[in-house]
Amino acid sequence: MASVPHITVVGGGSTGTGIARDLAMRGLDVTLVEKGNLTHGTTGRMHGLLHSGGRYAVSDQKSARECVEENYVLREVATHCVEETGGLFVKRPEDAEEYFEEKLQGCRDCDIPVEVLSGAEAREMEPHLAEDVDRAIWVPDAAIDPFRLCVSNALDAERHGARVETHAEVTDVLVEGGEVTGLEVRHDSGPGKRVHGSPGGTERIETDHVVNATGAWAGRIGDLAGVDIEVRPSKGVMTVMNTRQVDTVVNRCRPKGDADIIVPHETACILGTTDEEVSDPEDYPEEGWEVDLMIDELSELVPMLQEARTIRSFWGVRPLYEPPEVGSEDPTDITRDFFLLDHEERDDLPGMTSIVGGKLTTYRLMAESISDHVCAQFGTTTTCRTADEPLPGSEDFTVLADAMKRFGLRSPVARRSSQRLGSRTESVLSRCDPNPVLCPCEAVSRAEVRDAIDQAGTDLNAVRLRTRASMGNCQGGFCSHRIAGELHPTHDEPTVDDALTELVEERWKGERHALWGEQLSQAALKYTLQATTMNRDADPVDDDVDWGAFDAGERSAADGAVTDGGRRDEGSDGGTTGGD
Amino acid sequence: MVGATRGATEGRPVAIEDDVLVVGGGLAGVTAALAAADTGVRVRLVSHKESTLRQASGVVDALGALDGTLVSDPYEAVERLSDGHPYRTLGADALRSGFDLFDGTVTGYEGSHTDANALVPTHGGTVKPTARYPESVAPGLASDDRPMLLVGFETLPDFDAPRAAAHLERVGVPFAVHGVTLDFPGNLRADAAVTRYADLLDEAVPVDGGRVDARTALVERVKSHLSGAERVGFPALLGHEAHDEVRAELSQRLGADAFEVPMGPPSLPGTRLADQLYAAMDDAGVGIETGNPVVDVTTDGERVTEVTVERTHTAVPYAAEQYVLATGGLVGKGIASNRESVRERVFDCHVPHPADRYDWSVEGAYGDHAFARFGVRIDADGRPLDASEDVEYENLRAAGGVVGGADVAAEKSASGVSLATGFTAGRLAGEEVS
Known part of the structure; x- marks a missing residue:
């Protein structure tokens, strides 16, 4: 092939953005299309755990080994996305002693660093653990921000020449002469950044190879291409608490079960989860009993959760896959390993490869593996560099401290901004003077919001994912109109109004699962501010x-x-x- | 009237006795206290936190919207409300009496010359119907056809003046309007509270290297943007103690009426109103105690006999002939909930609510939420009713946000409900004692 191969990646989650970056760094011509925002699918709907591998150390040691290796890679290359919290597998008196020993041995077998703690030692580390927790295993679990991770990957892919199109849904896979030759894509609002109200349109993208990285949606792309991909989507609930009851990831040490993990994440804790197969990754029930289950079960590990405040809940679908011949009944038995489906070999359809299964912690490895596969097809010999080259924002973590003083941000704001922006802190914050805080809950200033708008257009949910603005206790009650205001006058007033409405409605959807106690009062306050004081509901x-x-x-x-x-x-x- | 205090029994502090005890210090509690004091009885008001009046925008609404459509005459619209709404239970007269009390108590407010609602520009850029509004807000009314300039400040993201102007235009207001964003004079840091802006104007602090005072500097900055505007709207920060003087000077020197656009919390117009109402209670001889929660109540089944107030970790009994519950709704924390149920916090009065918490709200942020109507139901005398619709306690009345049955945010009726229920509860409580 004379020219540079053009690869089109479908899916803007961690795998898709990871693949786009990897291929672009190797010099290929890359286009990424995503039907929603980056992280729109499963990536944006997970609990933010960077696995140590401990979770799979008994049941799936191959996955466990991959996890621990990637865990340490991401600490280096995605520093600004990772909080090194550490993790505990805690055992209650009724949990089996034998399993505890198996878990410990499994971790050692997989080279996962461990330390055994007594109940008292564990409570010294996490004072709110239940009094009767009798033992614990410390592992190097961590918290990772999937939004920041994907955005950094996409940003770096663009720096290496890739084209990234969000709000661009694949409507057809073009097959000519028994070979995939391209895609038909519908743009929600025209190519480029999303702008409310601007006309969309259809585009045919000619390509040398399609990488289907749509996770739980892989079957749909398969259908368009005429091949069967039997993904088995499995839903799980995540309940967000208003504060950090724990600063360490807390797992329950028992074979498997629902509601067995608490992940501290930024200002919150996330309780997870369930594992239930669903037929449609976009249409499944989200029910109150699942939220209750999280609170009631996890209160056995951290009793204060029983009375604590949740701010919202969300559901995600795992893109589980197993070769059809395995036939697991229970989704919890399906492997967390990933599979590369070469459709030429498998279905006699050249020009497309799918990647299914896997998990966020190993996204980079998955991307490397499929990029190797694609490069091999085109005779590209450049090697993968993603394990060594830091993501934008993680290049130099020492620039932060000084920059904060220069920009005169009050210290909690400074700390939070620098954590989010990493080595981009200086360049982002220097663009606004004065630079007031727009979102007090998450300490997000105007400069960060404007930076995100540059990347995301008028899509305020995409701005939210990049900055965390409106993700705190008040769920947009005090800040959504301020965030929207930053779109004006670059964008006209009706566009800004639509963008604001969309953000408010998105926040409401998840908050409805947390409406009791303090959060119901908070929601009532938000309603009062927006309806009584601003009259947004009866705007004539x-x-x-x-x-x-x-x-x-x-x-x-x-x-x-x-x-x-x-x-x-x-x-x-x-x-x-x-x-x- | 009750004379002496009740004697102390072993180790128990002497009960503080009054004729009427009001629990809660928002607009409803204050109105009840004033209405009760007006009947000549001894009144005390206890509240846990600083008055929610300070968080409110300072405009006083009655009934401004039904089913998402603006209402011009609140009294006419009362009949269109559903059964169980406090206006229906107490009657439009109670609303009128509440406003009469307000008008007789407060100075510096307008709107009493007509029953019609006024439309006030909001900081979100639309208009909001209200029955009374501060003089500082009056020149901004949307039915006035004079051309308008809106001024916002770089450091104050709550009010985006150009966007608000653009939205007002889209709403079709009968006047020309444009907006501009300026630097506020002086060296305020980016996240300064609105009171800091007000202080600079109040004290006419020298700014710009001591060259001019803050008011002059503001006038200079605004002037070149007037382009024929006859009135100029600012976020509500035009002075605190000296706000009349600040506004008058700005108006005179701009040659256009300066006015305030009501804002979210913390709110200077709300604070000014709270100060006036608390001063009025002082003048009426109401005993006022803030900062202490009611932690327990004693009843004989029929009547409330005593409430216990926690004062610096000491439980102090308060006794009265009549009680008014005005602790607020979900926002004011007079109504509490957990995953299973909703309850009234102090007297545990009955609060009707759907059994399944997923029925407390609906899809759509501004949908018809059941939670917005959570609160106690009252009889025509303002007394909370139990699940069988019998009076909870003979000598207990409820007022304000703790009373349910009204979606005061959607209806733009929060203040009116407080005035109507507060007036009824206070007046009847006082009359029963005397």
């Missing part, structure tokens, strides 16, 4: 207002002008005068 923008029927003020009334607004009827029964 689409109505004809009879201005003359309303009071124009005492000044106008004295002038005998304008209003015919009903005069007070002094004769009406009981209508007293004066306030004596």
